[in-house]
Structure formats: C-alpha cells, structure tokens
Amino acid sequence: MSFIEKARRAQIVECAIETIAEVGYAQASLGQIAKRAKISKGVISYHFANKEELLEQIPIEYYMAWQSYIAPRIEAQKSPKEMLRVYIESNLTFVDENRKHVFAVIETVSNQRTADGKLRFAADHDETILLPIENILTLGMQEGIFREFTRPSARVMALTIRNAIDGFTIELMRKPHLDVQEYTRELVTIFDKSTKK
Amino acid sequence: MSFIEKARRAQIVECAIETIAEVGYAQASLGQIAKRAKISKGVISYHFANKEELLEQIPIEYYMAWQSYIAPRIEAQKSPKEMLRVYIESNLTFVDENRKHVFAVIETVSNQRTADGKLRFAADHDETILLPIENILTLGMQEGIFREFTRPSARVMALTIRNAIDGFTIELMRKPHLDVQEYTRELVTIFDKSTKK
C-alpha cells in the first residue's frame, strides 16, 4: 500500500468518523463524507472496495488504539481492585480524549448490518470487550478481594460496567461540558462497592 | 378518530415495531412496513401525516405502557431500598415481556433525528426516565438508608442504573435464551451494594 493510498484512506476514515458523529450513521452517505473531505465520491470508491469496507475501519482502528491505551495501564496494577479502578478511569479518559471517534464506533457497531439484517459486530463484542473485565473479576475473586461471582453473574457485572462506560459516552455527547473527573470518581465508587465482599 | 382509523394506526405501528426490531431502524422503510402489514404504502400515508409521525408513536406508546406498569409497583413499596429493587425487577420483567417493542424504542430513540441532524428524543430522556430514579435515591439518602449523594453523583448513579437496564435489553436481543431471573437478581445485588452506606 503506497504512501498516498494510506494517507487518503486515513483521511477518508477520519471524515467518515466526523460525519457519523455529526449527522448519525443513517444519514452518513458517501456523498456527505466526500463533501467533508473535499474530494469526489469516486475517490472513495477507488480506495475502498465499497461503503462497508470503509465503515469497518472505524471500529477496527478504534479497537487497536483502545487496546494499546488500556492494556498497559491495567497490567501495571498489582491488585484486582486497582485494575478495576484503572480500567474505569482509563476508559473514561480515553473516551473523553477521542469523543468523536468513540461515538462513531458506537453508532457504527449498533447500526451496521449484514445483508440478512443482522448486526455485524454483535458477536465480536463479547470476546474482545467483555473478557478483560471478566478476567479481572475472576482474579479478584480468587484472591478473595471481590465477592463471589458465578460465571453468569460475573458476566452481568462485566456487562454492567461496560454499559456504564458506553452510556457515559452518549451522555458526554449530549452534555459536552460534563464534569468527567466527577463522573469517573462516581463510577469507580459504584463498582468498587458492588464488587466488595 | 373512528374505530377503523384507530385499528389501522395500531396495526401499522405494530408492524413498524416488528420491522425495526427485525431489520433495524435504518432499513425500516414504509415499503417494508406496508408489506409486513399486507397493505399498500398509500394506506400509511393516509393514516399518518408522514413517516416521522408514525415512528413517533413507538416511543410514545411505550412510555405510556411503561409508566402504567412501573409506577404503581414502586408506589406500593415503603422503603427506598425496596423501591430500587422493584424498579429494577419490574423494568426487566417489562422488557422481557415486551422485547420487540422495547428494542424498537431503543432503535428509534437512538437513531431518529430532526432535519438539522440532532437526535430527536435526546432531551426527553432525562426528565421522563431519570427523574424517578433520582427521586428514589434522594429519598433513600434523606431517610439515611442510602449513602450520601450529591446532585451530580445521584445523576451518575441514575444513569448507570438506566444504562444497565437498556444494556440488558440489547443483550436479550443477542441472547434470547438469557436467564432473566438470574440477570435480575445480579443487577439488584449490584445496585443494592452500590447505594449502601
């Protein structure tokens, strides 16, 4: 892949993100995206096989950036309690610093569907996103720091934590001047208390 | 409004719900909805001013049914702790018994936009949905049963509870055989612990 190819693809994906963040997934047409990038629609077709391939890049790019931001911060912690705190804190910070992108990911993941109408990214969600949280919970339980979790109840806990983070994103779009620090502190408190023995 | 008018509108709204639940908001065209109802597109135009008015009915209908289901159950409780438990329990039961409708509401509320691209139902969400939870929290704090909440931290708590319920809905669509009872029990535990002193 040439330099120009990479740069163009990056630019187009960036404009797709901005477009989705602004007008929503349903209204984000190739025409809209091209206009924002100040290029012809044909350029998008030239660099991407189709619209689907373009929109796929948004979650893919995001997951990579997300992982390389979150993972080392968690690994730097010793106790599961601290891991959970850092997981929440670093997620909210990451969201705060990548507002448009994260919002575009949520829009894409919850809207993009395959030809038969099923949600495209529904399956990936579990293993990629939920597993790390479940691992922290299991670890904390084994060390006797967290309360007892069955496999299903750890899953509910993980889902609830994840929903809280995604919900924060949507709230942040609605209220851009939200006090992120305060929100973070409160979420840490909530899930600290709810995992305690 | 005549009898036929009411029946037709109800039928069309019902088919709109089913269509959205099945193929998603973006793909739910009037043609699709009409086909499902086995009527001509023209009938929809006759009974509804436009597509927007039709899709509005989905959240409106839902909020009314939701309120008349939830409110009396909460009012029947004495302590805030019980109120919170019943709020969670009755919400999950309501979702479980109205899967398609609730999912269609989430799709509609998080996708329907005004002409200028802004989310249509973003504003309503707060007052209608969040306030009852905030009231329970405030009550519990005043009675000394719950821990201290500032106004913003009570709001985060309310949002987190609400996100947990909405997230449960989406999980239920992904995994229709989910153990609802177990999920409910775990959510009650989580928020019981996290509101305790």
Added chain:
DNA sequence: CTTATTTTAGTACAGTCGTACAAAAAAACA
C-alpha cells in the same frame, strides 16, 4: 336503493443512494 363519505390500491414523481465507468490530471519512472 342512492348518494356521500371514508378507506384502499396502485402508480408516478422527484430526490438520494452506492456503484461503475470514461476521460482528465497527476505522479512515477525511463
């Protein structure tokens, strides 16, 4: 039964969509 009203089906239309494609422009290479 006749007439008026409500409701339905079917079609037409203007607009937007994603994609395909030909020609022009730019860049890379010799």
Added chain:
DNA sequence: TGTTTTTTTGTACGACTGTACTAAAATAAG
C-alpha cells in the same frame, strides 16, 4: 524528455426512498 502507472474528477445508471395523487372499492347515511 516521453511513457506508463496511479489517482482524481465528473457523470451516468439502476435501485430505492417518502410523498402526492387518482381511481376504485368499501362503508355509512339518507
């Protein structure tokens, strides 16, 4: 430099959208 390859533009096309509208059908009223 001239030649080839890569990239961009602009347009055209078929498919699909929501809405408008006409004529037919069904129902209600007199």
